[in-house]
Amino acid sequence: MQYFENAMTESQNHSTTKLLACRVIVTLQSAGFTAYWAGGCVRDKLLGRVPRDYDVATDARPDDVMALFPRSAAVGKAFGVVVVRLEDTPFEVATFREDHDYRDGRHPDSVAFCDAETDAARRDFTVNALFYDPATSRVLDYVEGQADIEGKVIRCVGDASERFREDHLRMLRAVRFASTLDFSITQETADAIRHDAQLIQKISPERIRDELVRTFCEAAKAGDALLLLDELGLLKLVLPEVSAMKGQEQPPEYHPEGDVFTHTVIMLNLLPSPCDPILALAVLLHDVGKPPTAFLDEQRWRFNAHASVGGDMAERILRRLRLPSATVDAVSACVRGHMRFLDVPRMKRSTLRRLVGRPTFDTELELHRLDCEGSHRDLGHHAFLVGLCKEFASEPVLPDPWVTGRDLMEMGVDEGPEIGKWKKTAYDAQLEEQFPDKEALLDWLRGRILREATRQPPDHH
Numbered sequence: 001m002q003y004f005e006n007a008m009t010e011s012q013n014h015s016t017t018k019l020l021a022c023r024v025i026v027t028l029q030s031a032g033f034t035a036y037w038a039g040g041c042v043r044d045k046l047l048g049r050v051p052r053d054y055d056v057a058t059d060a061r062p063d064d065v066m067a068l069f070p071r072s073a074a075v076g077k078a079f080g081v082v083v084v085r086l087e088d089t090p091f092e093v094a095t096f097r098e099d100h101d102y103r104d105g106r107h108p109d110s111v112a113f114c115d116a117e118t119d120a121a122r123r124d125f126t127v128n129a130l131f132y133d134p135a136t137s138r139v140l141d142y143v144e145g146q147a148d149i150e151g152k153v154i155r156c157v158g159d160a161s162e163r164f165r166e167d168h169l170r171m172l173r174a175v176r177f178a179s180t181l182d183f184s185i186t187q188e189t190a191d192a193i194r195h196d197a198q199l200i201q202k203i204s205p206e207r208i209r210d211e212l213v214r215t216f217c218e219a220a221k222a223g224d225a226l227l228l229l230d231e232l233g234l235l236k237l238v239l240p241e242v243s244a245m246k247g248q249e250q251p252p253e254y255h256p257e258g259d260v261f262t263h264t265v266i267m268l269n270l271l272p273s274p275c276d277p278i279l280a281l282a283v284l285l286h287d288v289g290k291p292p293t294a295f296l297d298e299q300r301w302r303f304n305a306h307a308s309v310g311g312d313m314a315e316r317i318l319r320r321l322r323l324p325s326a327t328v329d330a331v332s333a334c335v336r337g338h339m340r341f342l343d344v345p346r347m348k349r350s351t352l353r354r355l356v357g358r359p360t361f362d363t364e365l366e367l368h369r370l371d372c373e374g375s376h377r378d379l380g381h382h383a384f385l386v387g388l389c390k391e392f393a394s395e396p397v398l399p400d401p402w403v404t405g406r407d408l409m410e411m412g413v414d415e416g417p418e419i420g421k422w423k424k425t426a427y428d429a430q431l432e433e434q435f436p437d438k439e440a441l442l443d444w445l446r447g448r449i450l451r452e453a454t455r456q457p458p459d460h461h
């Protein structure tokens with residue numbers, strides 16, 4: 001899926017890709033066509049960032065492109081897009097085009113091939129509408145995009161309202177680019193989003209998901225991205241349950257920082273960039289169960305069962321946004337379990353081992369750390385668990401059980417539920433490290449089983 005494809009990080013990979021991207025241009029230009037790098041890669045290059053991918057724009061028609069590159073496939077021939085492969089690296093080569101009549105607010109009804117300047121005009125933001133010719137090192141800027149990169153602003157190409165009515169997803173793209181590039185959105189562009197925000201509801205959940213996940217995972221400050229979504233009126237439409245956290249008060253002794261929304265913003269701002277989507281979503285949603293469970297008990301806010309209510313809500317929200325099941329399950333497990341970390345000092349060793357052995361434990365521990373950092377800043381439980389993990393590092397946290405059903409049957413335990421009960425007793429004792437080895441554990445079990453079997457049944461007379 002798109003958002004799991006990580007940006008190219010290794011510089012080695014990147015310089016190879018860049019060379020191949022030059023070769024695409026040279027091949028087209030040598031055949032007499034105009035060809036440039038276009039869009040995001042030019043923006044990233046000017047910003048000194050590593051581009052995710054190099055897109056090419058050209059006046060060659062799809063058939064010309066396919067004739068020049070043997071390993072190519074038309075992915076959207078009607079839109080003039082061909083994917084060419086050089087040494088297994090794919091490049092999108094798109095014929096300069098203008099888009100016509102977005103009747104559905106999502107896709108153009110038809111396209112017409114044109115020149116570079118007209119192609120720039122169909123692009124979403126000025127910073128995304130630049131071309132670059134690697135053969136001459138020349139930037140082609142028809143929309144004053146370079147000035148906006150310098151000024152660090154996201155501005156629509158042309159009339160902002162019109163552009164958002166053509167394709168409503170651009171409203172979320174504006175937030176993503178502002179948040180990931182650490183730019184601001186110009187007044188006109190922001191006003192247009194505020195005015196037409198409700199149109200976002202016409203966009204498919206999958207496309208909303210991709211933008212939101214990338215925004216929270218790639219933003220320089222994911223908390224500021226959340227504030228921006230809210231200021232523009234988009235948050236209550238795409239994540240109403242998160243919007244409901246605004247103004248939800250909580251006890252100041254645990255949360256001196258303020259309401260539930262403020263707490264979440266602070267935590268999101270502490271995330272690394274890029275961030276694993278499971279952690280980002282777990283932070284975003286960890287307290288989503290607070291507003292619906294809130295009640296005032298003698299002047300004090302209580303949120304009984306907010307973690308399990310929140311876990312169910314997280315599951316519903318993420319399914320609605322079509323996140324993959326593994327992500328839904330992991331995030332909702334983190335949300336459901338986040339209050340257990342308060343009980344850590346009172347946990348038995350077997351319970352601690354089961355906690356540390358959970359498949360989502362690393363994410364849960366980080367969520368807990370951020371939860372503390374974003375409120376009272378007491379990291380005692382976190383430090384204790386980090387120490388425990390070190391202690392457990394040389395052995396499996398959840399070792400194979402010593403005692404099997406067969407051992408128990410040999411000791412005379414009847415088949416059925418009794419076996420399960422004794423297995424659990426034996427495994428608990430093993431995890432508690434009460435016995436040095438299996439033999440010692442079996443001796444103890446034999447005694448207990450015998451005692452239980454000879455115990456007088458209760459007198460019913």
Ligand code: ATP
Nearest residue numbers: 039040041052053055122123124128129167169170
């Ligand atoms: P990144 O790949 O880092 O997310 P990008 O700018 O390359 O950023 P893409 O979604 O890959 O973004 O799109 C490539 C280019 O196509 C953009 O830079 C922009 O010029 C144009 N573009 C993409 N989506 C739209 C859209 N919805 N409306 C108008 N132009 C768009």
Ligand code: MG
Nearest residue numbers: 040041052053
């Ligand atoms: Mg791109």
